Amino acid sequence: MTKYIIETDQIALRELTMADFDAWHQILSDKETMQYYPREFDEDQTRKWINWNLDNYSKYGFGLWAVILKKTNEFIGDCGITMQNIYRDGNLFPEIGYHINKRFWNKGYASQASKACLEYVFKNTDFNEVFSYQNSTNIPSRKVAEKMGMSLREEYPDQINIKTSVYSITRTEFLQLPYAFHNKR
């Protein structure tokens, strides 16, 4: 019986395993999906990504989790929490990240999963602020950050001279949101 970490009406989140490699590589090797990354992933990078998350689970108790569509039991992407050097000053902050198979885009799944992850952080850790950052031209990703209730805090030029947008939400702001602590788990 699969152990889910979080469940919402339509999706469930569980830890990634190497058994997810094929479904996961299909997403990370797709050019359109990876258009905001330096390039799409080869098999070695996908394997490293899974291993990085296995390490995250043991180090922090969280990481990027597999997103499972409950009605079909399909693996449709990842969503979760990683520690990121948001301001490039060496300090690590919790960040909600997400990648969804493009066959399932614009159905609200990333928003649903990321809201549940945000709740998870405020319920299970002492962090007082949670981030989401992305290439400023990544409109779908920015929309998901906004739908979680985050606000744009800062923009700075990234390595390839395109802006990175930094969104965040504080614990106090989160507690005022109508969806706070309403998901099943």
Ligand SMILES: CC(C)(COP(=O)(O)OP(=O)(O)OC[C@H]1O[C@@H](n2cnc3c(N)ncnc32)[C@H](O)[C@@H]1OP(=O)(O)O)[C@@H](O)C(=O)NCCC(=O)NCCS
């Ligand atoms: C970002 C991503 C995970 C969003 O997944 P999703 O399940 O489609 O997200 P949702 O359906 O919850 O929300 C997407 C929102 O973006 C909007 N959107 C999508 N494309 C858009 C566009 N070109 N212009 C304006 N809005 C757009 C959708 O309409 C939706 O907003 P709405 O609910 O207000 O209508 C998905 O696009 C993806 O996997 N992208 C590639 C990986 C990536 O870049 N991840 C982020 C790395 S920082």
